Amino acid sequence: MMAQYLTLKAEAPDCLLFYRMGDFFELFFEDAKAAAATLDIALTARGEHGGEPVPMCGVPVHSHEAYLARLIKGGHRVAIAEQIETPEQAKKRGGKALVARAIVRIVTPGTLTEEVLLDARAANWLVAVGKAGSLFGLAAADISTGRFEVASVSPATLDAELARLGPVEVIVPDSFDLPAAYPLTIAGGFDSNAAERKLKSLFNVATLDGWGEFGRAELCAAGGLLAYLERAGQGAMPFLQMPVRRAAADHMMIDAATRESLEIVCAANGGRKGSLLDAIDRTVTGGGARLLGSDLAAPLTDRTVIDARLDLVGFLHDDPDLRARLRATLRALPDIGRALGRLAAGRGSPRDLGQLRDGLDEASKLHEVLRIAPRPALLDALLPAFVGHGELVDRLQRAIVAAPPIDAAQGGYIAEGYDPALDALRARGGEGRRAIAALEARYRASTGIAQLKIRHNNVLGFHVEVPAKAADPLMRADSGFTHRQTLAGVVRFNAPELHDHASEVGQASSHALAAEAAHLEELTALTLDRAREIALAADALARLDVAAGLAERAAEGSWCRPAVVDHPCLEVTEGRHPVVENAVATSGGRFVANDCRLGPHDRLWLVTGPNMGGKSTFLRQNAALLILAQAGSFVPAATATLGLCDRLFSRVGASDNLARGRSTFMVEMVETAAILAQATERSFVILDEVGRGTSTYDGLAIAWAVVEAVHDGNKCRCLFATHYHELTRLAERLDALSLHHVRAREWKGELVLLHEVAEGPADRSYGLAVARLAGLSPQVVARAKEVLKRLEAGRAATGGLAAGLDDLPLFAAAAVQEDARTDPLRDALATIDVDALSPRDALETLYRLRDLVAADGS
Numbered sequence: 070m071m072a073q074y075l076t077l078k079a080e081a082p083d084c085l086l087f088y089r090m091g092d093f094f095e096l097f098f099e100d101a102k103a104a105a106a107t108l109d110i111a112l113t114a115r116g117e118h119g120g121e122p123v124p125m126c127g128v129p130v131h132s133h134e135a136y137l138a139r140l141i142k143g144g145h146r147v148a149i150a151e152q153i154e155t156p157e158q159a160k161k162r163g164g165k166a167l168v169a170r171a172i173v174r175i176v177t178p179g180t181l182t183e184e185v186l187l188d189a190r191a192a193n194w195l196v197a198v199g200k201a202g203s204l205f206g207l208a209a210a211d212i213s214t215g216r217f218e219v220a221s222v223s224p225a226t227l228d229a230e231l232a233r234l235g236p237v238e239v240i241v242p243d244s245f246d247l248p249a250a251y252p253l254t255i256a257g258g259f260d261s262n263a264a265e266r267k268l269k270s271l272f273n274v275a276t277l278d279g280w281g282e283f284g285r286a287e288l289c290a291a292g293g294l295l296a297y298l299e300r301a302g303q304g305a306m307p308f309l310q311m312p313v314r315r316a317a318a319d320h321m322m323i324d325a326a327t328r329e330s331l332e333i334v335c336a337a338n339g340g341r342k343g344s345l346l347d348a349i350d351r352t353v354t355g356g357g358a359r360l361l362g363s364d365l366a367a368p369l370t371d372r373t374v375i376d377a378r379l380d381l382v383g384f385l386h387d388d389p390d391l392r393a394r395l396r397a398t399l400r401a402l403p404d405i406g407r408a409l410g411r412l413a414a415g416r417g418s419p420r421d422l423g424q425l426r427d428g429l430d431e432a433s434k435l436h437e438v439l440r441i442a443p444r445p446a447l448l449d450a451l452l453p454a455f456v457g458h459g460e461l462v463d464r465l466q467r468a469i470v471a472a473p474p475i476d477a478a479q480g481g482y483i484a485e486g487y488d489p490a491l492d493a494l495r496a497r498g499g500e501g502r503r504a505i506a507a508l509e510a511r512y513r514a515s516t517g518i519a520q521l522k523i524r525h526n527n528v529l530g531f532h533v534e535v536p537a538k539a540a541d542p543l544m545r546a547d548s549g550f551t552h553r554q555t556l557a558g559v560v561r562f563n564a565p566e567l568h569d570h571a572s573e574v575g576q577a578s579s580h581a582l583a584a585e586a587a588h589l590e591e592l593t594a595l596t597l598d599r600a601r602e603i604a605l606a607a608d609a610l611a612r613l614d615v616a617a618g619l620a621e622r623a624a625e626g627s628w629c630r631p632a633v634v635d636h637p638c639l640e641v642t643e644g645r646h647p648v649v650e651n652a653v654a655t656s657g658g659r660f661v662a663n664d665c666r667l668g669p670h671d672r673l674w675l676v677t678g679p680n681m682g683g684k685s686t687f688l689r690q691n692a693a694l695l696i697l698a699q700a701g702s703f704v705p706a707a708t709a710t711l712g713l714c715d716r717l718f719s720r721v722g723a724s725d726n727l728a729r730g731r732s733t734f735m736v737e738m739v740e741t742a743a744i745l746a747q748a749t750e751r752s753f754v755i756l757d758e759v760g761r762g763t764s765t766y767d768g769l770a771i772a773w774a775v776v777e778a779v780h781d782g783n784k785c786r787c788l789f790a791t792h793y794h795e796l797t798r799l800a801e802r803l804d805a806l807s808l809h810h811v812r813a814r815e816w817k818g819e820l821v822l823l824h825e826v827a828e829g830p831a832d833r834s835y836g837l838a839v840a841r842l843a844g845l846s847p848q849v850v851a852r853a854k855e856v857l858k859r860l861e862a863g864r865a866a867t868g869g870l871a872a873g874l875d876d877l878p879l880f881a882a883a884a885v886q887e888d889a890r891t892d893p894l895r896d897a898l899a900t901i902d903v904d905a906l907s908p909r910d911a912l913e914t915l916y917r918l919r920d921l922v923a924a925d926g927s
Contacts, residue, residue: 071097071118073167080172081148085140088150089170093127101126107143108136137176138186144252147176173303178252179238180301182213182407182414189404190341190350190358192216196236197297198227198247199259199289206286207315208294209234212307212414214356214406215604219287220315225747230317232325233366235334240297258296261288267295272311281314308413308597310604320367321699322716326740330719331692332648334362345693348647349702351621353400355407356607357614364615368699370713375633378616378701380445383630385620386703391441392617392624398435399614403428406607409600412593419473419482422592425603426465429458432606435613447612454602454609461599468592477589480582488588494581501574505531508567516542523567529553531571533562616701623703626650631698631709637751639667639691639786643707646690647697650705661824662706665691667786671807673779675797676790676826678811679835681842683824684790685721687811688755691788692719695753712786714753718744721757734762738771745778752785758792769793780806797830813838893921 074097078086085104087094096104097115101124105112114122128136140147151173159166179195181187192211199206205227207220222230231239231251239251242259258264265288268277277283283291291312299306323333336343346365352358369375385392403424411417412425436455439448473482485492509523518539525531532553535543540560543550550562596603622628626647643662650660661683667674676684694704698711720740741759748754759775760768772793779787780803800806810831812823820838837857841850897918906914 070167071116071123073170077148077150077170077172081175084146084148084175086148086150086172087128087133089130089152090127092130094130094133094149095125095127097123097125099124103145104140107145108139134183134185137183141176141178141181141186146254148172149174149176171303175301175303177238177254177301179210179236179240180212180298180307182307182411182416184407184411187213187407189355189407190352191362192235192359194234194236195238195240195294195297196231196234197240197256197259197290197294198231198245199242199261199286199293200245201261201285201289204284204286206284206288206290207231207234208287208290208312209236210294210298210307210309212298212309213410214359214607215308215310215410215413215600217309217311218313218315219283219291220317221284221286222317226317226322229322229324232328233320233323235366240293242293254297256293256297256300259289259293261285261292264288264292264295267292268312271295271306271309280312283314287314302414305415308410308600308604310601318370318715320369321696321714323366323368323696324718324743326743327717327719328366330721331689331696333365333696343648345648345696348651349619349622349697351618351625352614353396353618354402354611354614355404356611357399357618360608360611361615361618364700365696368696368714369701370699370715372633372635372713375699375701377445377447379630379633379703381447381616382619382623382701382703384445384448385617386623389624391438392620394438395435395613396617396621398431398438399610399617402431402610405429405603406611409596409603409607413597413600417593418475419469419477419589420475422465422589422596423469423471423473425596426462426469428610429603429606430462430466432456432610433458433462435610447616451609451612454605457602458599458606461595464595465592468588477586478582480578480585483585483588488584491581491584491588494577494584498574498577498581501570501577504570505567505574508570512564518542524561529561529563530575531567533564533567534559535562536560619702626705628703628705629708631694631704631706631711633698634710634712637669637672637712637714637786638710639665639695639712639753640708640710641665641691641694641704641706642709644690644694644709645705646686646693647705648693649686649690663687663690663824663826665788665826667788670805672785673776673787673789673803673806674809675776675800675806675830676788676809676811677792677794677797677831677834679813679820679822679831680792680839682811682813682822682835683826684811685757686824687826688721688757688788688790689719692717692753692755712751714751714786715749716747716752718748718752718754720744720759721755737762741775745775745783748779748783748785750784752783754779754783754785754787755790756787757790759789761792769795772796773799776806777803792834792836794830794834894918897921 074086074088077088078100085096085100087096101112104110105126108128110126110128112124112126115125116123137147149172150170152168153171154169156168159168179193181193187193193213194209194211196207196209199208204221204223207222207230209219210217220230236251238254239247240254240256241247242257243255247253265277265283268291269275295306328334329337332344334344334346335341336347341347346362350358350361352361385395405425405428408417408421408424408428411421432455436452439452468484468487470482470484483491505523509521512523512533513519513521518535520539521533521535523531524534533543533550537555537558537560542548543560543562544552550564552560553563554561642664644665645660645662653660665674665687676687678684694706694709695711695714695717697704698709699714720737737759741756744754744756756775756779760770760772762768763771772791773796776789776796776799779785779789797808800808808830809826809828812825812827813835814821814823815835815838820835820842837850837853840853901914
């Protein structure tokens, strides 16, 4: 047995091996130690290998999925080795032949399909990253539903695209460097030519041109993904929908730092609660919740498609009765997308067929309900997916019981009347069981043992069981009973007549189970023949759920339909942050709405004011409104006109990355540098407290330069919050810079934060008042006041930190001057032919270079 185990282990050396032994999956050697530590189960030993005890632990087969989930979350990969023949079949091979086993599946975070291992409301993306030339290719699949997409991206946008998908597992070729934020798996198969052949074969097409022009980078990534899935399924491929090509220009580019800052789909603690997604999600199906998360992660940049989504949301928003009926129907629907995924992966159950039957049946009824005129174009496009399944639904309705079980091994899922031969087998089994019940009554009467019972288990089959104190009469040779087993309180027997009836029942039951299994296989094949049509229906139901949920959320919060326009602007009246508004309402407060108007002549707002005054909330809420609008949602505002945004950037809050050797200030500068390098005139940027992580002079200098760069270089819409009041001087020099502040007042020594954004600069920072509000001791606050008076007196005498900046050249002119400067030392070095220098020439050259350094003064 150990030789067989080691052979199988060699096939999957990077996985924990679940080795099937009867009713348990056993693990040995280092696998056992790792699993026992992760699962907190007992580590035992079995025999010896190489003179040492073999560590062992195991988990029950019937509940192994719960253990699998914990192992996967613990960072392990698991190979499952099943028995591929019965003990009886093994005996036929002669001698003491070992039951044959084979690895049937490799379980990784990205290859899960089981319901208990997945979050019903989140996608489970597996992503392969390949490279061809200067481009990276991405191939992403969620095999639980069959979604499959590819993209080609530049190195600068790779991080943003990975952040959009939020993969649970990333496959890369060997020697490939990616951000450590993602769990990486080294794999092979990144061959673009082989991938093209595999895709044509998988989807039975002669050319890929119908899906767009695939680049070599995309094909390279797709090859890695398909090879990995084939290995994970041990040759069996999961269901994949036709690949969708994603272009970077199709959706708003949002990098990982911005997603984390804005808490779009997950909050700062990594959970869903407290995120923008959580605040707006009113979907009632798992598929709808997953699609909403995808929409928020990739807001659109095509105004036509955005308006189509908004039209559908508006249609359902304006008809509360239809919306309520629709949501009630959707709420009762099973998750047909994931049921299809399980069936296609060979891990389906009778219940999955029942879910598809019920889901498709309800979809056809929805088709009739929604065939009303006039209706929006997107609804028109969705409706055809709900029909055309009648023949399959009818077959499943006749074949499958109303509430089919998950476990097919016990049978009982094929409906009565579907197969007369199966009904006859069941009747024979039923007659045998009735005969056994009558036999039990007869045995009681003939033996006089009132406690006599006929029982059944998987070891003895049907047997007679009596209390131990009443067993003596049945132990006699002429009793007609044969002793089988003695336990603590009971004794078990067999009898010829019981054996005959048991054989009849067993034979009928086994034939019935075989017949049901054959029907299950046939029905599954019929269902998978329509896999693509069923997947389209699942997607259409999800889109309908998203629209109905967004309409419900808009009605709850009196949200407005945004006007999405092509020119860069952001005009919002009484805008609100949905997450903060929810939190304030929960605590019994009222959120203060604010206006924001960014246009060609005031595209950069400099916002000053005290901490806790609402600057960060104001910045984030306007970014959130853009995301919601371009995802196709109404927005929390009285009115909103929003220009399409190609890239969204947020530099808000303090964080570090100690694992990569980056301090808080270094992270801030890296993120700021990325913004200045990538933001375009169609981008939207929010910056908060740039430069606060270093000395006052350095920080002010950096903030000053960044404001000028955004204004003169990027020319994008930007909200810039700061405590450097000196920056307000820039309003005199930068024509598109507008000054604003969050209002606050001191009343009887107490700070009152109004959370209102008003025009003009703040009169002061109110830092000491905030410190007192936060609980700083009176002695410390008093001392701080004294120090502040002296600092302000010095500022009045010297002109303050910004003294001398009024005559500074504008950013563009300064940049030209900086570029025009020459470096004599570099110029001299560039002219030296090192290989041609004699020792004397080399010494003279060194003296000349030293003189150049001295002359330059550096």
